[in-house]
Amino acid sequence: MIVGAGPAGLTAAYELMKHDVPTTVIEKDPTYVGGLARTVEHKGYRFDIGGHRFFSKNQEVEDLWTEILGPEMLTRDRLSRIYYRGRYFAYPLKAANALWNLGPLETVRCMASYAKARMTPVKDPRSFEDWTRNQFGFRLYNIFFKTYTEKVWGISTKELSADWAAQRIKSLDMWLVLKSALLPHRKPANRGDLVTTLIDSFRYPRLGPGQMWERVAEMRRARGEPVLMGRTVDRIKHDQGRVTTVVTRTVSGAVEEHKGSDFISSMPIRELVSRLDPPAPEKVRRAADSLGYRDFISVAVMIDRADVFPDNWIYIHDPTVKVGRIQNFKNWSPDMVPDQGKTCLGLEYFCFEGDGMWTSSDRELIERARTELAQLGICRPEEIFDGVVVRQRKAYPVYDDVYQAKVDVIRDYISAHLTNLQLAGRNGMHKYNNQDHSMMTALLVARNIVSGGGFDPWKVNADAVYHEESRVGDKDLTGRQVPERIAAGAAPKS
Ligand SMILES: Cc1cc2nc3c(=O)[nH]c(=O)nc-3n(C[C@H](O)[C@H](O)[C@H](O)COP(=O)(O)OP(=O)(O)OC[C@H]3O[C@@H](n4cnc5c(N)ncnc54)[C@H](O)[C@@H]3O)c2cc1C
Known part of the structure; x- marks a missing residue:
């Protein structure tokens, strides 16, 4: 039983499929698999939630990408x-x-x-x-x-x-x-x-990162095990040290119970802990509640011009606009746009759920994008003929000076009290890492199910390499570096 059809959940499912282990995969999103690495489509225009480069120092992950998509994996030059x-x-x-x-x-x-x-x-x-x-x-x-x-x-x-x-x-x-x-x-x-x-180069699926995960979902469908879409985890029932059932709810309120022998979760650990039934001890709940996230908005705009700029993406250091980065998806793969005479840009805004940016209407956000692009001299306002907004909760797990201790409390509780539940992936383990890392942790937890244990996904380092010797919890080895506030004990508000 796998929660989440992002790179981690679907990699675990793929690995278990190879070993003929039947699995159920449930996904909250009603439409897309791929999680943060999904590709959204709007009238034939395809775009990422932030451009996704496929690059790994882990050859096994690189080989897996080739195995799943073969010639659909393009090698692209980079300009940023x-x-x-x-x-x-x-x-x-x-x-x-x-x-x-x-x-x-x-x-x-x-x-x-x-x-x-x-x-x-x-x-x-x-x-x-x-x-x-x-x-x-x-x-x-x-x-x-x-x-x-x-x-x-x-x-x-x-x-x-x-x-x-x-x-x-x-x-x-x-x-x-x-x-x-x-x-x-x-x-x-x-x-x-x-x-x-x-210029350096990276790989990228012809139709964007979501193509990778859509392909895995298709393989499951062909075997009669489709990903169950539009199901949000409502409760995780456990008894005598083992998870027994995951209860899900659809938008229309339909409740389903999913039973299993082993459970893999790639949903954010803060939510996972809050869904446990009976509830986790207070210390564990408090640890989970203290974990923070940075959220993200992508405004995709369609422009009536073939060439807007040559970069894959541009960092916007200009203080007069709020946009942080601009992606030009056609430069990632020409097939991301339906008409080579047009361009689709993705304007990235970093925010916190509930702040002024997050709560702006779609119309306001598209207008902001239009004004800022004109202000930056990138295109004229009247060249933009369409726009669409994607809000992404929990895009970045926040590392503050206490997060590691909190994650350890949760991990220790799960390994001692929920022995058939394994965590994998980015928010699933609260690790600010790339797809390759999420995939490697998922491969290991799947192998634990096939072989009866022995792999510790917390020992996968930031380069997605499994280090038997690494110190567990050493973020220099297992996670990318992110900024911390100065004062000890003062957690970022994110
Ligand atoms: C802006 C941005 C740019 C990035 N760029 C790159 C890049 O260039 N290269 C790269 O390799 N990586 C990149 N990443 C990172 C990459 O997106 C992640 O590492 C990867 O998607 C993590 O996979 P995951 O399966 O662990 O988690 P997710 O992708 O978060 O997937 C988790 C899944 O679980 C589902 N879920 C959550 N809660 C529930 C619930 N309660 N019930 C049911 N389902 C649930 C979610 O809907 C989601 O589909 C980027 C990320 C961001 C935000």
């Missing part, structure tokens, strides 16, 4: 840049290109602000702002680090910890900066070079 005040900057940042784009006056200002920061650094920097300012000077920090970080995490860079900045941001080569400022004949990269330096 940063937009700031009407200019496009190479990403990853190149010092020379950055200063060239800023122009001579701003370059001199940046150099002066860098010199000042070196001569009078903030002593014992504790915040992201102080650390980054010490490293690059206030002006460069303000342009390249402040706005985007605040858009994504919804927390001021004054409140984020310096440790995260130190771990994440590699120093710009300040010697290069000096050379390009002092020796103007040493021109920075021209556009040709810029494109070359930015």
Whole structure:
């Protein structure tokens, strides 16, 4: 019995199918499988909930993608840049290109602000702002680090910890900066070079990431085991240390009971714990309730123009607009649009469920997208002929300074008291990782069912590699790094 038809749930189902283990898969969404990696369709235009690159250091996962989709997996070149005040900057940042784009006056200002920061650094920097300012000077920090970080995490860079900045941001080569400022004949990269330096490649299904999971769902259907769509977990009944039944409810109120010998959950652990019947002890419930999430809105707009920009996506550092990133889905795969004369852009807004952005109407959000695109000079308002809004709850599990201890409480309770329930996936394990990680954890829990145990999905590291030796709970090994607030004990509001 598998809860969730995202990458984790469907990978577990696929693996068990290979071993002829019958499974029931239930999914809350009435229409789409794929979870966060689904592809939404609107009048022939297809788009992701945030562009999904398929890339893994785990060869087994790469091979699985090939096995499921074969030639439908495309290899794509990548171009992504940063937009700031009407200019496009190479990403990853190149010092020379950055200063060239800023122009001579701003370059001199940046150099002066860098010199000042070196001569009078903030002593014992504790915040992201102080650390980054010490490293690059206030002006460069303000342009390249402040706005985007605040858009994504919804927390001021004054409140984020310096440790995260130190771990994440590699120093710009300040010697290069000096050379390009002092020796103007040493021109920075021209556009040709810029494109070359930015290109790397990744794989992507011809019809978007959802195609992968639609294919697995099709295979199940062909075997007479369709994914049960539009079913939300209402209660998880357990007795004498074992889960016995998952009770689901449809939008129309129809209640069903699903029994099984083994249970895999990829639903958010906060919800899972709240559905247990009888309820978990108070300590476990409190731990689950304290877990936080960052939510996400994607506004897809259709534009009556063939070529809008060449990138797969652009980071928007411009502080005058709320959009954080813009995807151009046609540049991921031409078949994401039904007509090559048109373009479909996905504008990404990071938010918290219930905030002003989240509660705006679809019409307001599409209007915002239209205004911001015009303001950024990307297209004219009248070129946009259609738009659609997707709100995604719990897009990012939040790591605060207490989350690991809380997850441990829940994990310990489940392993001791619900012995036939295994957790897998991103929100299923509260791990801010990519699809490959979710898939690897799912493969291991499926193998535990086939072979009677022995694999610990908590030992899959952030690169989706299973490390028998890794310390359980060591987030440096098992999870991507995310920012933390400075004050110990103060959890982010997300
Ligand atoms: C903006 C963004 C960009 C990303 N980019 C990339 C990328 O480039 N490359 C990459 O590899 N990964 C990327 N990811 C991460 C990737 O989407 C996730 O790692 C992956 O989808 C996690 O799979 P999952 O099955 O664990 O969880 P999910 O995808 O969250 O699937 C869980 C499923 O469970 C269902 N469910 C939840 N609650 C219930 C319930 N109560 N009852 C029944 N069903 C329920 C959900 O509807 C969902 O279908 C990105 C994520 C985001 C948000």
